[in-house]
Amino acid sequence: xxxxxxxxxxxxxxxxxxAKQIQKExxxxxxxxxxxxxxxxxxxxxxxxxxxxxxxxxxxxxxxYDWEFYQNLLDETDFSGKKIALFGTGDQVNYxxxxxxxxxxLYDKVKENSGEIVGAVATDDYRFNKSKAIVNKKFVGLPxxxxxxxxxxxxxxxxxxxxxxxxxx
Ligand SMILES: Cc1cc2nc3c(=O)[nH]c(=O)nc-3n(C[C@H](O)[C@H](O)[C@H](O)COP(=O)(O)O)c2cc1C
Numbered sequence: 001x002x003x004x005x006x007x008x009x010x011x012x013x014x015x016x017x018x019a020k021q022i023q024k025e026x027x028x029x030x031x032x033x034x035x036x037x038x039x040x041x042x043x044x045x046x047x048x049x050x051x052x053x054x055x056x057x058x059x060x061x062x063x064x065y066d067w068e069f070y071q072n073l074l075d076e077t078d079f080s081g082k083k084i085a086l087f088g089t090g091d092q093v094n095y096x097x098x099x100x101x102x103x104x105x106l107y108d109k110v111k112e113n114s115g116e117i118v119g120a121v122a123t124d125d126y127r128f129n130k131s132k133a134i135v136n137k138k139f140v141g142l143p144x145x146x147x148x149x150x151x152x153x154x155x156x157x158x159x160x161x162x163x164x165x166x167x168x169x
Contacts, residue, residue: 002169004032005048007040008055009064014146015056015089018153022052022087025161037073038066045077050168051115053106056089061101061132071109079115083168086110086119086141087160092128093148099128100143107133107140117141118167119160125152 006023010016019034026032032052035044045051056064063071086107088100110117120138123131126145133140142160144153 001026001031001165002049003030004050004052004164004168005044006032006034006052006054007037007045008034008053009037009066009070010054010089011056011058011064014144015054015064018087018089018144018146018157019052019054021154021157022054022161025158026164036066037070040070040073042073042076045073049082050164051079051082051084052087052164053084053110054087054089055102055106057095057098057100057102060095060098061105063102063105067102067106074106074109074113077113079110079113082115083118084110084115085160085164085168086117087144088133088139088141089144089146091147092126092145096127096129099126099131099133100139101132103133103139103141103143104135107135119164121160125156
């Protein structure tokens with residue numbers, strides 16, 4: 001597998017923590033680079049054929065603030081030929097009607113600019129009412145709930161990374 005770029009936006013560190021777990025599961029620093037979106041350049045996005053984007057969801061369907069601030073980076077990137085996987089941190093108990101909604105915003109931007117999304121996840125393991133991040137009955141990426149189900153995160157990340165290792169370039 002080619003080296004993966006993991007880009008994240010994180011307000012209180014939960015998404016950053018998950019990004020680092022994903023890096024570890026993919027084989028560490030030689031296999032995956034973790035980059036905070038506030039530090040990212042257009043060249044950083046261009047240099048990887050495999051990309052992972054992670055965002056938390058805020059106030060019903062909004063991306064984490066740094067992703068909103070730097071969303072022009074995505075608007076200006078041509079994702080043709082790249083494979084992109086998404087993960088979203090959220091809270092099923094307090095925001096059951098908007099669980100990990102923001103993943104869908106990243107999904108739409110990537111699709112708009114010709115990227116191929118991989119790593120969809122079944123909804124069975126989660127309890128929520130509604131999520132905008134569901135397409136064809138699956139989440140468009142990996143949902144993680146560090147508030148209520150942090151104990152499930154390592155296994156969820158591990159399983160997801162196993163599928164990415166097969167799907168990525
Ligand atoms: C004010 C507020 C609004 C939130 N809104 C949502 C939401 O609409 N949907 C959701 O799934 N999680 C929501 N969350 C939960 C966060 O997305 C979750 O705690 C996430 O792990 C934070 O990650 P971060 O610290 O990396 O930004 C909200 C949290 C707060 C404090």
